[in-house]
Amino acid sequence: MDAVQVVSFDAEGTVVTPGFSQALWHETIPALFARKRRLDVAEAKAIVYAEYDKVGDQRLEWYDVEYWFRRLELGPCQPAIQSCLDSIAHYPEVTGVLSSLARQYRLIIASSTPRELLHFLLQDIEPYFARVFSSISHYRQLKNPEFYLGICREMGVDPGEVIHVGDSWQFDCLNSRQVGIRSFYLDRSGGNHEESLSDLGQLERLLMNPE
Ligand SMILES: [Mg+2]
Incomplete structure:
Protein backbone atom coordinates (compact mmCIF):
# COMPACT_ATOMS: atom_id res chain seq x y z
CA MET A 1 0.00 0.00 0.00
CA ASP A 2 1.26 3.52 -0.84
CA ALA A 3 1.82 5.70 2.18
CA VAL A 4 -1.74 6.64 3.00
CA GLN A 5 -2.17 10.30 3.97
CA VAL A 6 -5.90 10.83 3.72
CA VAL A 7 -8.83 8.58 4.63
CA SER A 8 -12.03 9.70 2.97
CA PHE A 9 -15.53 8.72 4.04
CA SER A 21 -33.01 10.62 5.01
CA GLN A 22 -35.77 8.13 5.64
CA ALA A 23 -37.58 10.64 7.85
CA LEU A 24 -37.14 13.55 5.43
CA TRP A 25 -37.63 11.96 2.01
CA HIS A 26 -39.98 9.10 2.83
CA GLU A 27 -42.09 10.50 5.66
CA THR A 28 -42.00 14.29 6.07
CA ILE A 29 -42.04 15.32 2.40
CA PRO A 30 -44.92 12.97 1.46
CA ALA A 31 -46.84 14.10 4.60
CA LEU A 32 -46.44 17.77 3.60
CA PHE A 33 -47.51 16.92 0.06
CA ALA A 34 -50.56 15.05 1.38
CA ARG A 35 -51.59 18.03 3.48
CA LYS A 36 -51.14 20.49 0.63
CA ARG A 37 -53.05 18.39 -1.93
CA ARG A 38 -55.61 17.00 0.55
CA LEU A 39 -54.57 13.42 -0.17
CA ASP A 40 -54.12 10.56 2.19
CA VAL A 41 -50.52 9.77 2.99
CA ALA A 42 -50.43 6.53 0.97
CA GLU A 43 -51.58 8.37 -2.16
CA ALA A 44 -49.12 11.16 -1.54
CA LYS A 45 -46.27 8.69 -1.09
CA ALA A 46 -47.08 7.01 -4.41
CA ILE A 47 -47.02 10.36 -6.23
CA VAL A 48 -43.90 11.70 -4.51
CA TYR A 49 -41.94 8.46 -4.97
CA ALA A 50 -42.89 8.46 -8.65
CA GLU A 51 -41.53 12.01 -8.89
CA TYR A 52 -38.28 10.89 -7.24
CA ASP A 53 -38.01 8.06 -9.75
CA LYS A 54 -38.49 10.42 -12.69
CA VAL A 55 -35.35 12.31 -11.64
CA GLY A 56 -33.22 9.43 -10.34
CA ASP A 57 -29.88 9.44 -8.56
CA GLN A 58 -27.83 10.11 -11.68
CA ARG A 59 -29.00 13.75 -11.76
CA LEU A 60 -27.90 16.54 -9.45
CA GLU A 61 -31.47 17.52 -8.60
CA TRP A 62 -32.02 14.20 -6.82
CA TYR A 63 -29.78 15.38 -3.98
CA ASP A 64 -31.03 18.96 -3.80
CA VAL A 65 -33.60 19.37 -1.04
CA GLU A 66 -34.48 22.93 -2.09
CA TYR A 67 -35.17 21.73 -5.61
CA TRP A 68 -37.67 19.19 -4.30
CA PHE A 69 -39.47 21.70 -2.12
CA ARG A 70 -39.83 23.96 -5.17
CA ARG A 71 -40.88 21.14 -7.50
CA LEU A 72 -43.52 19.81 -5.09
CA GLU A 73 -44.52 23.36 -4.02
CA LEU A 74 -44.02 22.66 -0.33
CA GLY A 75 -42.78 26.08 0.80
CA PRO A 76 -39.55 26.55 2.77
CA CYS A 77 -37.56 23.39 3.54
CA GLN A 78 -35.91 24.48 6.79
CA PRO A 79 -38.84 23.65 9.13
CA ALA A 80 -39.10 20.17 7.59
CA ILE A 81 -35.35 19.61 8.00
CA GLN A 82 -35.52 20.79 11.61
CA SER A 83 -38.38 18.37 12.31
CA CYS A 84 -36.19 15.42 11.21
CA LEU A 85 -33.08 16.24 13.23
CA ASP A 86 -34.02 13.78 15.97
CA SER A 87 -33.62 10.98 13.42
CA ILE A 88 -29.91 11.65 12.91
CA ALA A 89 -27.67 8.87 14.18
CA HIS A 90 -24.16 7.61 13.53
CA TYR A 91 -23.32 3.93 13.27
CA PRO A 92 -22.12 2.61 16.63
CA GLU A 93 -18.48 2.04 15.69
CA VAL A 94 -17.99 5.45 14.06
CA THR A 95 -16.70 7.57 16.93
CA GLY A 96 -14.17 4.96 18.04
CA VAL A 97 -12.90 4.41 14.50
CA LEU A 98 -12.58 8.13 13.75
CA SER A 99 -10.75 8.92 16.97
CA SER A 100 -8.32 6.07 16.30
CA LEU A 101 -7.68 6.87 12.62
CA ALA A 102 -7.39 10.61 13.27
CA ARG A 103 -4.20 9.94 15.24
CA GLN A 104 -2.45 8.79 12.08
CA TYR A 105 -4.31 10.15 9.06
CA ARG A 106 -6.10 13.23 7.84
CA LEU A 107 -9.80 12.35 7.64
CA ILE A 108 -12.25 13.91 5.20
CA ILE A 109 -15.87 13.54 4.16
CA ALA A 110 -16.61 13.12 0.43
CA SER A 111 -20.39 13.20 0.05
CA SER A 112 -23.06 14.09 -2.46
CA THR A 113 -25.29 15.42 0.30
CA PRO A 114 -25.63 19.22 0.16
CA ARG A 115 -23.40 21.08 2.62
CA GLU A 116 -26.31 22.53 4.59
CA LEU A 117 -27.56 19.02 5.39
CA LEU A 118 -24.08 17.62 6.04
CA HIS A 119 -23.60 20.16 8.77
CA PHE A 120 -26.61 18.69 10.59
CA LEU A 121 -25.83 15.08 9.78
CA LEU A 122 -22.25 15.10 11.06
CA GLN A 123 -23.05 16.96 14.28
CA ASP A 124 -20.55 16.05 16.98
CA ILE A 125 -18.24 14.04 14.70
CA GLU A 126 -17.52 16.97 12.35
CA PRO A 127 -14.37 18.00 14.31
CA TYR A 128 -12.68 14.71 13.35
CA PHE A 129 -12.64 15.80 9.71
CA ALA A 130 -9.98 18.08 8.28
CA ARG A 131 -12.33 18.94 5.39
CA VAL A 132 -15.92 18.20 4.45
CA PHE A 133 -16.47 18.05 0.68
CA SER A 134 -19.93 18.09 -0.86
CA SER A 135 -19.83 17.28 -4.56
CA ILE A 136 -23.16 19.07 -4.98
CA SER A 137 -22.44 22.22 -2.99
CA HIS A 138 -18.76 22.72 -3.79
CA TYR A 139 -18.46 21.32 -7.33
CA ARG A 140 -22.04 21.21 -8.70
CA GLN A 141 -21.50 17.65 -9.79
CA LEU A 142 -22.08 14.08 -8.73
CA LYS A 143 -19.32 12.02 -7.11
CA ASN A 144 -17.64 11.46 -10.45
CA PRO A 145 -13.91 10.93 -11.10
CA GLU A 146 -13.31 14.69 -11.50
CA PHE A 147 -14.75 15.30 -8.04
CA TYR A 148 -12.26 12.86 -6.55
CA LEU A 149 -9.39 14.50 -8.42
CA GLY A 150 -10.54 17.88 -7.14
CA ILE A 151 -10.44 16.57 -3.57
CA CYS A 152 -6.90 15.26 -4.04
CA ARG A 153 -5.80 18.65 -5.37
CA GLU A 154 -7.43 20.46 -2.45
CA MET A 155 -5.78 18.10 0.03
CA GLY A 156 -2.39 18.36 -1.74
CA VAL A 157 -2.02 14.58 -2.16
CA ASP A 158 -1.80 12.10 -5.02
CA PRO A 159 -4.76 9.73 -5.51
CA GLY A 160 -2.49 6.84 -4.48
CA GLU A 161 -2.19 8.41 -1.04
CA VAL A 162 -5.96 8.37 -0.46
CA ILE A 163 -8.27 5.64 0.79
CA HIS A 164 -12.00 6.13 0.28
CA VAL A 165 -14.83 4.11 1.79
CA GLY A 166 -18.54 4.27 1.01
CA PHE A 171 -20.21 6.65 -6.72
CA ASP A 172 -17.83 5.57 -3.97
CA CYS A 173 -15.91 2.67 -5.45
CA LEU A 174 -15.84 2.70 -9.24
CA ASN A 175 -15.60 6.46 -9.68
CA SER A 176 -12.82 6.94 -7.13
CA ARG A 177 -10.86 3.96 -8.50
CA GLN A 178 -10.92 5.54 -11.94
CA VAL A 179 -8.52 8.21 -10.73
CA GLY A 180 -6.31 5.82 -8.77
CA ILE A 181 -7.78 6.09 -5.28
CA ARG A 182 -7.96 2.81 -3.39
CA SER A 183 -11.56 2.39 -2.36
CA PHE A 184 -13.47 -0.01 -0.17
CA TYR A 185 -17.09 -0.92 -0.66
CA LEU A 186 -19.02 -0.84 2.60
CA ASP A 187 -21.78 -3.43 2.59
CA ARG A 188 -23.31 -3.42 6.04
CA SER A 189 -25.50 -6.37 5.08
CA GLY A 190 -22.31 -8.42 5.11
CA GLY A 191 -22.21 -9.37 1.43
CA ASN A 192 -18.93 -10.69 0.20
CA HIS A 193 -17.49 -8.54 -2.59
CA GLU A 194 -14.01 -7.70 -3.69
CA GLU A 195 -12.49 -5.15 -1.27
CA SER A 196 -15.71 -5.00 0.75
CA LEU A 197 -16.13 -4.24 4.43
CA SER A 198 -19.11 -4.94 6.64
CA ASP A 199 -18.36 -2.10 9.08
CA LEU A 200 -15.77 0.62 9.60
CA GLY A 201 -14.02 -1.33 12.35
CA GLN A 202 -12.61 -3.52 9.59
CA LEU A 203 -11.12 -0.46 7.93
CA GLU A 204 -9.55 0.62 11.20
CA ARG A 205 -7.94 -2.79 11.70
CA LEU A 206 -6.65 -2.77 8.13
CA LEU A 207 -5.12 0.69 8.39
CA MET A 208 -3.80 0.57 11.94
CA ASN A 209 -2.37 -2.97 11.71
CA PRO A 210 -1.29 -3.36 8.07
CA GLU A 211 0.01 -6.86 7.33
MG1 LIG B 1 -23.75 6.70 0.92
Whole structure:
Protein backbone atom coordinates (compact mmCIF):
# COMPACT_ATOMS: atom_id res chain seq x y z
CA MET A 1 0.00 0.00 0.00
CA ASP A 2 1.26 3.52 -0.84
CA ALA A 3 1.82 5.70 2.18
CA VAL A 4 -1.74 6.64 3.00
CA GLN A 5 -2.17 10.30 3.97
CA VAL A 6 -5.90 10.83 3.72
CA VAL A 7 -8.83 8.58 4.63
CA SER A 8 -12.03 9.70 2.97
CA PHE A 9 -15.53 8.72 4.04
CA ASP A 10 -18.88 8.91 2.33
CA ALA A 11 -21.47 10.30 4.76
CA GLU A 12 -24.94 8.75 4.43
CA GLY A 13 -24.98 4.97 4.80
CA THR A 14 -21.31 5.04 5.79
CA VAL A 15 -20.92 7.13 8.95
CA VAL A 16 -24.50 8.41 9.24
CA THR A 17 -27.42 5.96 9.31
CA PRO A 18 -30.25 6.35 6.77
CA GLY A 19 -32.59 7.47 9.61
CA PHE A 20 -32.58 11.16 8.74
CA SER A 21 -33.01 10.62 5.01
CA GLN A 22 -35.77 8.13 5.64
CA ALA A 23 -37.58 10.64 7.85
CA LEU A 24 -37.14 13.55 5.43
CA TRP A 25 -37.63 11.96 2.01
CA HIS A 26 -39.98 9.10 2.83
CA GLU A 27 -42.09 10.50 5.66
CA THR A 28 -42.00 14.29 6.07
CA ILE A 29 -42.04 15.32 2.40
CA PRO A 30 -44.92 12.97 1.46
CA ALA A 31 -46.84 14.10 4.60
CA LEU A 32 -46.44 17.77 3.60
CA PHE A 33 -47.51 16.92 0.06
CA ALA A 34 -50.56 15.05 1.38
CA ARG A 35 -51.59 18.03 3.48
CA LYS A 36 -51.14 20.49 0.63
CA ARG A 37 -53.05 18.39 -1.93
CA ARG A 38 -55.61 17.00 0.55
CA LEU A 39 -54.57 13.42 -0.17
CA ASP A 40 -54.12 10.56 2.19
CA VAL A 41 -50.52 9.77 2.99
CA ALA A 42 -50.43 6.53 0.97
CA GLU A 43 -51.58 8.37 -2.16
CA ALA A 44 -49.12 11.16 -1.54
CA LYS A 45 -46.27 8.69 -1.09
CA ALA A 46 -47.08 7.01 -4.41
CA ILE A 47 -47.02 10.36 -6.23
CA VAL A 48 -43.90 11.70 -4.51
CA TYR A 49 -41.94 8.46 -4.97
CA ALA A 50 -42.89 8.46 -8.65
CA GLU A 51 -41.53 12.01 -8.89
CA TYR A 52 -38.28 10.89 -7.24
CA ASP A 53 -38.01 8.06 -9.75
CA LYS A 54 -38.49 10.42 -12.69
CA VAL A 55 -35.35 12.31 -11.64
CA GLY A 56 -33.22 9.43 -10.34
CA ASP A 57 -29.88 9.44 -8.56
CA GLN A 58 -27.83 10.11 -11.68
CA ARG A 59 -29.00 13.75 -11.76
CA LEU A 60 -27.90 16.54 -9.45
CA GLU A 61 -31.47 17.52 -8.60
CA TRP A 62 -32.02 14.20 -6.82
CA TYR A 63 -29.78 15.38 -3.98
CA ASP A 64 -31.03 18.96 -3.80
CA VAL A 65 -33.60 19.37 -1.04
CA GLU A 66 -34.48 22.93 -2.09
CA TYR A 67 -35.17 21.73 -5.61
CA TRP A 68 -37.67 19.19 -4.30
CA PHE A 69 -39.47 21.70 -2.12
CA ARG A 70 -39.83 23.96 -5.17
CA ARG A 71 -40.88 21.14 -7.50
CA LEU A 72 -43.52 19.81 -5.09
CA GLU A 73 -44.52 23.36 -4.02
CA LEU A 74 -44.02 22.66 -0.33
CA GLY A 75 -42.78 26.08 0.80
CA PRO A 76 -39.55 26.55 2.77
CA CYS A 77 -37.56 23.39 3.54
CA GLN A 78 -35.91 24.48 6.79
CA PRO A 79 -38.84 23.65 9.13
CA ALA A 80 -39.10 20.17 7.59
CA ILE A 81 -35.35 19.61 8.00
CA GLN A 82 -35.52 20.79 11.61
CA SER A 83 -38.38 18.37 12.31
CA CYS A 84 -36.19 15.42 11.21
CA LEU A 85 -33.08 16.24 13.23
CA ASP A 86 -34.02 13.78 15.97
CA SER A 87 -33.62 10.98 13.42
CA ILE A 88 -29.91 11.65 12.91
CA ALA A 89 -27.67 8.87 14.18
CA HIS A 90 -24.16 7.61 13.53
CA TYR A 91 -23.32 3.93 13.27
CA PRO A 92 -22.12 2.61 16.63
CA GLU A 93 -18.48 2.04 15.69
CA VAL A 94 -17.99 5.45 14.06
CA THR A 95 -16.70 7.57 16.93
CA GLY A 96 -14.17 4.96 18.04
CA VAL A 97 -12.90 4.41 14.50
CA LEU A 98 -12.58 8.13 13.75
CA SER A 99 -10.75 8.92 16.97
CA SER A 100 -8.32 6.07 16.30
CA LEU A 101 -7.68 6.87 12.62
CA ALA A 102 -7.39 10.61 13.27
CA ARG A 103 -4.20 9.94 15.24
CA GLN A 104 -2.45 8.79 12.08
CA TYR A 105 -4.31 10.15 9.06
CA ARG A 106 -6.10 13.23 7.84
CA LEU A 107 -9.80 12.35 7.64
CA ILE A 108 -12.25 13.91 5.20
CA ILE A 109 -15.87 13.54 4.16
CA ALA A 110 -16.61 13.12 0.43
CA SER A 111 -20.39 13.20 0.05
CA SER A 112 -23.06 14.09 -2.46
CA THR A 113 -25.29 15.42 0.30
CA PRO A 114 -25.63 19.22 0.16
CA ARG A 115 -23.40 21.08 2.62
CA GLU A 116 -26.31 22.53 4.59
CA LEU A 117 -27.56 19.02 5.39
CA LEU A 118 -24.08 17.62 6.04
CA HIS A 119 -23.60 20.16 8.77
CA PHE A 120 -26.61 18.69 10.59
CA LEU A 121 -25.83 15.08 9.78
CA LEU A 122 -22.25 15.10 11.06
CA GLN A 123 -23.05 16.96 14.28
CA ASP A 124 -20.55 16.05 16.98
CA ILE A 125 -18.24 14.04 14.70
CA GLU A 126 -17.52 16.97 12.35
CA PRO A 127 -14.37 18.00 14.31
CA TYR A 128 -12.68 14.71 13.35
CA PHE A 129 -12.64 15.80 9.71
CA ALA A 130 -9.98 18.08 8.28
CA ARG A 131 -12.33 18.94 5.39
CA VAL A 132 -15.92 18.20 4.45
CA PHE A 133 -16.47 18.05 0.68
CA SER A 134 -19.93 18.09 -0.86
CA SER A 135 -19.83 17.28 -4.56
CA ILE A 136 -23.16 19.07 -4.98
CA SER A 137 -22.44 22.22 -2.99
CA HIS A 138 -18.76 22.72 -3.79
CA TYR A 139 -18.46 21.32 -7.33
CA ARG A 140 -22.04 21.21 -8.70
CA GLN A 141 -21.50 17.65 -9.79
CA LEU A 142 -22.08 14.08 -8.73
CA LYS A 143 -19.32 12.02 -7.11
CA ASN A 144 -17.64 11.46 -10.45
CA PRO A 145 -13.91 10.93 -11.10
CA GLU A 146 -13.31 14.69 -11.50
CA PHE A 147 -14.75 15.30 -8.04
CA TYR A 148 -12.26 12.86 -6.55
CA LEU A 149 -9.39 14.50 -8.42
CA GLY A 150 -10.54 17.88 -7.14
CA ILE A 151 -10.44 16.57 -3.57
CA CYS A 152 -6.90 15.26 -4.04
CA ARG A 153 -5.80 18.65 -5.37
CA GLU A 154 -7.43 20.46 -2.45
CA MET A 155 -5.78 18.10 0.03
CA GLY A 156 -2.39 18.36 -1.74
CA VAL A 157 -2.02 14.58 -2.16
CA ASP A 158 -1.80 12.10 -5.02
CA PRO A 159 -4.76 9.73 -5.51
CA GLY A 160 -2.49 6.84 -4.48
CA GLU A 161 -2.19 8.41 -1.04
CA VAL A 162 -5.96 8.37 -0.46
CA ILE A 163 -8.27 5.64 0.79
CA HIS A 164 -12.00 6.13 0.28
CA VAL A 165 -14.83 4.11 1.79
CA GLY A 166 -18.54 4.27 1.01
CA ASP A 167 -21.71 2.30 0.44
CA SER A 168 -22.30 3.11 -3.25
CA TRP A 169 -20.55 0.76 -5.62
CA GLN A 170 -20.74 3.31 -8.45
CA PHE A 171 -20.21 6.65 -6.72
CA ASP A 172 -17.83 5.57 -3.97
CA CYS A 173 -15.91 2.67 -5.45
CA LEU A 174 -15.84 2.70 -9.24
CA ASN A 175 -15.60 6.46 -9.68
CA SER A 176 -12.82 6.94 -7.13
CA ARG A 177 -10.86 3.96 -8.50
CA GLN A 178 -10.92 5.54 -11.94
CA VAL A 179 -8.52 8.21 -10.73
CA GLY A 180 -6.31 5.82 -8.77
CA ILE A 181 -7.78 6.09 -5.28
CA ARG A 182 -7.96 2.81 -3.39
CA SER A 183 -11.56 2.39 -2.36
CA PHE A 184 -13.47 -0.01 -0.17
CA TYR A 185 -17.09 -0.92 -0.66
CA LEU A 186 -19.02 -0.84 2.60
CA ASP A 187 -21.78 -3.43 2.59
CA ARG A 188 -23.31 -3.42 6.04
CA SER A 189 -25.50 -6.37 5.08
CA GLY A 190 -22.31 -8.42 5.11
CA GLY A 191 -22.21 -9.37 1.43
CA ASN A 192 -18.93 -10.69 0.20
CA HIS A 193 -17.49 -8.54 -2.59
CA GLU A 194 -14.01 -7.70 -3.69
CA GLU A 195 -12.49 -5.15 -1.27
CA SER A 196 -15.71 -5.00 0.75
CA LEU A 197 -16.13 -4.24 4.43
CA SER A 198 -19.11 -4.94 6.64
CA ASP A 199 -18.36 -2.10 9.08
CA LEU A 200 -15.77 0.62 9.60
CA GLY A 201 -14.02 -1.33 12.35
CA GLN A 202 -12.61 -3.52 9.59
CA LEU A 203 -11.12 -0.46 7.93
CA GLU A 204 -9.55 0.62 11.20
CA ARG A 205 -7.94 -2.79 11.70
CA LEU A 206 -6.65 -2.77 8.13
CA LEU A 207 -5.12 0.69 8.39
CA MET A 208 -3.80 0.57 11.94
CA ASN A 209 -2.37 -2.97 11.71
CA PRO A 210 -1.29 -3.36 8.07
CA GLU A 211 0.01 -6.86 7.33
MG1 LIG B 1 -23.75 6.70 0.92
